[in-house]
Amino acid sequence: MSSLLDHLGSPRHLTVVVVMHLDPTHEGGLAGVLARHTELPVHAVADRARLEPGQVLVIPPDRDLDVEGDELRLSPPGEPRGRRLPIDHFFRSLAQAHRARSIGVVLSGTGSDGTDGLRAIRAVGGLTLAQVPETAMFDAMPRSAIEAGVVDLVAPIDELAGVLVAGQIDDASRGADAGTGPMVGSGSDVGPSTTVDDVMRIVELLESRTGRDLSLHKRSSIARRIDRRMLSHQLASIADYLRLVTRMPEELDVLADDLLIGVTSFFRDPEVWTALRDDVLPGLLAEAVQAGGVVRVWTPACSTGEEAYTVAMTFREAMDRISPRPRVRLRIFATDVDPVAIEHARSGRYPRAIEADVSPERLARFFVESDGGYRIAPDIRELVVFAQQDLTTDPPFTRIDLITCRNLLIYFEPELQRRILPLFHHALQPGGVLVLGTAESCSAAPDLFEPVVGRARIMRRRHVPTSPRAFELPFPAVNRASVAPRPVVRGTDPSTLQAVVEELLRRTFAPSAVLATATGDVVFVNGRTGRYLEPPVGKASLDLIAMTRESLRAAVAQAFRTARRQRSSCSLRAVNTDADPPTVVEITATPVTEPPEASSMVLVVFSEIGAIDDSGGTVDGEGADRDGGPPTAGASALADELAAAQAELRAASEEVQIAKQEMSSMNEELQSANEELQSANEELQAANEELMRSKEEMQSMNEELRTINLELQARVDELVQQSDDMRNLLDSTDIATLFLDSGLGVRRFTPKVTEMFNLIPSDIGRAITDLTTRLVYPELSADVSSVLRDFTPVQREVTDEAGRWFSVRVMPYRTQDRRIDGTVLTFTDITDAKQRELRTASDGLDQRPVGGPTESGDDA
Numbered sequence: 001m002s003s004l005l006d007h008l009g010s011p012r013h014l015t016v017v018v019v020m021h022l023d024p025t026h027e028g029g030l031a032g033v034l035a036r037h038t039e040l041p042v043h044a045v046a047d048r049a050r051l052e053p054g055q056v057l058v059i060p061p062d063r064d065l066d067v068e069g070d071e072l073r074l075s076p077p078g079e080p081r082g083r084r085l086p087i088d089h090f091f092r093s094l095a096q097a098h099r100a101r102s103i104g105v106v107l108s109g110t111g112s113d114g115t116d117g118l119r120a121i122r123a124v125g126g127l128t129l130a131q132v133p134e135t136a137m138f139d140a141m142p143r144s145a146i147e148a149g150v151v152d153l154v155a156p157i158d159e160l161a162g163v164l165v166a167g168q169i170d171d172a173s174r175g176a177d178a179g180t181g182p183m184v185g186s187g188s189d190v191g192p193s194t195t196v197d198d199v200m201r202i203v204e205l206l207e208s209r210t211g212r213d214l215s216l217h218k219r220s221s222i223a224r225r226i227d228r229r230m231l232s233h234q235l236a237s238i239a240d241y242l243r244l245v246t247r248m249p250e251e252l253d254v255l256a257d258d259l260l261i262g263v264t265s266f267f268r269d270p271e272v273w274t275a276l277r278d279d280v281l282p283g284l285l286a287e288a289v290q291a292g293g294v295v296r297v298w299t300p301a302c303s304t305g306e307e308a309y310t311v312a313m314t315f316r317e318a319m320d321r322i323s324p325r326p327r328v329r330l331r332i333f334a335t336d337v338d339p340v341a342i343e344h345a346r347s348g349r350y351p352r353a354i355e356a357d358v359s360p361e362r363l364a365r366f367f368v369e370s371d372g373g374y375r376i377a378p379d380i381r382e383l384v385v386f387a388q389q390d391l392t393t394d395p396p397f398t399r400i401d402l403i404t405c406r407n408l409l410i411y412f413e414p415e416l417q418r419r420i421l422p423l424f425h426h427a428l429q430p431g432g433v434l435v436l437g438t439a440e441s442c443s444a445a446p447d448l449f450e451p452v453v454g455r456a457r458i459m460r461r462r463h464v465p466t467s468p469r470a471f472e473l474p475f476p477a478v479n480r481a482s483v484a485p486r487p488v489v490r491g492t493d494p495s496t497l498q499a500v501v502e503e504l505l506r507r508t509f510a511p512s513a514v515l516a517t518a519t520g521d522v523v524f525v526n527g528r529t530g531r532y533l534e535p536p537v538g539k540a541s542l543d544l545i546a547m548t549r550e551s552l553r554a555a556v557a558q559a560f561r562t563a564r565r566q567r568s569s570c571s572l573r574a575v576n577t578d579a580d581p582p583t584v585v586e587i588t589a590t591p592v593t594e595p596p597e598a599s600s601m602v603l604v605v606f607s608e609i610g611a612i613d614d615s616g617g618t619v620d621g622e623g624a625d626r627d628g629g630p631p632t633a634g635a636s637a638l639a640d641e642l643a644a645a646q647a648e649l650r651a652a653s654e655e656v657q658i659a660k661q662e663m664s665s666m667n668e669e670l671q672s673a674n675e676e677l678q679s680a681n682e683e684l685q686a687a688n689e690e691l692m693r694s695k696e697e698m699q700s701m702n703e704e705l706r707t708i709n710l711e712l713q714a715r716v717d718e719l720v721q722q723s724d725d726m727r728n729l730l731d732s733t734d735i736a737t738l739f740l741d742s743g744l745g746v747r748r749f750t751p752k753v754t755e756m757f758n759l760i761p762s763d764i765g766r767a768i769t770d771l772t773t774r775l776v777y778p779e780l781s782a783d784v785s786s787v788l789r790d791f792t793p794v795q796r797e798v799t800d801e802a803g804r805w806f807s808v809r810v811m812p813y814r815t816q817d818r819r820i821d822g823t824v825l826t827f828t829d830i831t832d833a834k835q836r837e838l839r840t841a842s843d844g845l846d847q848r849p850v851g852g853p854t855e856s857g858d859d860a
């Protein structure tokens with residue numbers, strides 16, 4: 001810290017607040033130590049201290065520090081010693097109060113304090129800096145922040161100081177996020193340091209680097225993120241930033257990550273979740289019980305999982321309030337484009353800081369304490385399935401009862417919102433519910449949803465048809481990046497009227513179909529295929545078989561394989577039990593022969609034959625096959641394959657039987673080994689938690705000791721300086737001075753004393769009466785004892801063996817706390833004066849004897 005202050009100079013635009021891990025029992029002098037390294041005034045923070053720029057404010061020991069407007073508030077720490085995270089606490093409070101104007105700097109320190117605080121600062125558009133760990137005395141704190149990916153700039157101390165001094169955070173450019181939350185993209189469109197053209201150029205570079213289509217992302221939020229990256233590189237112009245990203249394309253990855261803006265929290269906007277639990281879920285659960293007992297929820301843009309788990313907890317609470325408790329199976333699909341966020345979400349681990357958002361009752365019920373933080377309880381974790389998915393390009397989930405997509409649309413231009421809202425409409429069951437963020441609305445598609453709880457942005461799907469063209473899947477971005485050249489596949493040139501008519505007819509009448517490569521990857525989707533396909537859970541994939549709904553999967557796989565192998569069309573029928581009511585679907589796979597570029601591909605067409613009636617036959621629908629009808633050529637091929645497959649199946653089932661028996665005995669062994677492992681694991685986990693707790697306590701103690709040490713070191717430096725001053729003073733006065741302790745032992749002496757006493761440095765500690773002296777001073781011991789007893793100085797004139805005269809003054813040695821702890825003897829040579837006096841006396845003017853003691857009334 002002192003090194004940072006040394007490099008900062010006196011920046012009048014900054015308020016520096018120093019938060020350290022201090023010993024709560026030690027009244028520190030940290031402010032005094034830091035004051036030697038800066039010209040700015042340094043104060044220990046007092047309650048309600050104002051955050052005036054141009055000063056350094058230091059946290060006092062045993063206090064938490066909060067920011068309220070322009071004031072600092074002190075409060076007793078909320079956590080017991082050893083579990084306190086004062087830096088996280090302060091950073092979070094700073095982020096909340098000063099949003100994009102906050103700068104968090106993490107320097108040397110143990111543990112991970114500061115990491116979550118920096119995350120909070122970054123989420124509101126503030127700037128986050130960390131010292132290069134290799135240059136820190138304790139590298140754990142900066143390392144933790146860097147590994148968590150929450151640091152904008154990692155640099156040595158002098159560079160960090162440069163950023164702080166140069167980085168005049170401009171309120172106009174950065175404060176646009178302020179007040180209404182990080183998601184607010186309105187306000188000034190671009191900061192003063194960026195221009196629209198510059199932003200466009202960087203967006204192009206980003207698109208080609210990441211393959212993501214950002215053309216419909218709000219310019220204002222992109223501009224703000226660029227501004228922040230410029231600041232962390234200390235760049236004044238966007239031209240410099242352009243040069244930087246051209247030279248270091250990996251900087252584009254950092255910017256792309258920044259753009260995802262994953263800020264989130266549990267029960268974000270609590271009133272929304274209360275309204276959902278009390279006003280919406282009871283009805284939704286009642287409908288689910290009637291319709292088979294399954295509730296399907298989709299949370300696109302789930303970030304690190306907090307929103308999806310909040311949905312799960314809210315459902316649990318809603319179910320608890322209904323009697324008898326509804327018997328429903330809850331499935332929550334939570335997706336996000338950011339794979340790192342999805343990994344975090346899957347782990348279900350969160351820091352202690354979530355206590356600010358989750359009540360103690362919910363913490364006790366839905367979380368398990370673990371590794372100094374919290375883990376989602378297994379019964380909540382198992383309700384949620386996480387997957388990476390880009391909402392703008394990947395196929396949506398379907399037959400969904402509730403979609404919560406909060407704080408994503410706000411980052412998109414209205415045009416993209418107009419495509420996504422119909423997609424949600426398509427994904428929802430009739431009567432399904434959509435929850436948006438409080439700053440978002442359905443105004444881009446007003447006919448599709450009606451408000452249920454308006455202020456909470458909870459809406460119900462209206463029963464209106466969604467135009468199949470309102471959203472086209474995949475969205476254009478995927479086609480652009482797709483392996484298949486789209487114009488070749490479509491094969492029409494819309495420049496002629498005939499082509500236009502063909503295209504329109506194709507769009508209106510063409511059945512639902514997909515074109516897949518020889519390896520089964522879908523490269524083009526025609527019409528609405530949601531009844532037959534859905535994105536697979538887990539890593540996003542375009543694999544046709546994986547995407548096909550379970551009840552149709554075997555038939556699609558069979559038709560696809562046959563068409564590929566026999567190079568001819570194959571049609572199979574299957575019952576789509578995922579549809580309500582179940583329908584018979586004809587699946588026709590046709591190998592593509594023209595044009596040559598697509599010759600290895602297969603076109604798979606889905607045709608609805610009709611719904612299944614009570615007798616098991618089909619009703620209505622084109623080509624309905626009420627009485628069985630003659631089998632098609634494809635169907636007879638299927639019969640042959642079926643017979644062959646049945647024979648294979650019989651042989652295989654015998655093998656399976658044998659394998660099953662072996663497995664079962666192996667299973668038993670594994671079971672008992674597993675149980676042993678589980679109990680060992682439990683024990684280890686408990687021991688580990690204990691160790692982690694002790695480690696954290698040790699770490700914070702260690703740091704407190706270091707701070708005390710720092711102060712002591714400063715005091716030692718001061719004392720050494722004083723001692724040097726004293727020695728030089730005594731040496732230069734030419735007055736022999738002797739310091740005795742209260743037992744007459746020699747404590748210290750000046751060189752001049754050796755002319756009167758036979759003293760060498762090793763005599764320190766010996767009684768002065770044991771040493772030989774050239775002085776004729778038999779009263780020495782008595783004088784010293786009298787001063788120690790009466791605290792009254794004694795003065796006397798004595799002679800030595802050589803006939804020289806000295807004025808001896810014996811004074812009490814007073815300590816700082818006014819105790820008498822020995823004596824100080826000074827010997828002043830008065831030979832000349834005395835000789836003059838004796839000469840005068842011998843001239844007969846005065847015959848009085850000399851040498852008697854004289855009492856001096858003055859005190860030292």
Ligand SMILES: C[S@@+](CC[C@H](N)C(=O)[O-])C[C@H]1O[C@@H](n2cnc3c(N)ncnc32)[C@H](O)[C@@H]1O
Binds near residue numbers: 260265341
């Ligand atoms: C501000 S967070 C919102 C998190 C959460 N919904 C909430 O309100 O607390 C926005 C999230 O949207 C995700 N995101 C951005 N573009 C996306 C896209 N095209 N598809 C899916 N998720 C996207 C980001 O990765 C980020 O996690």
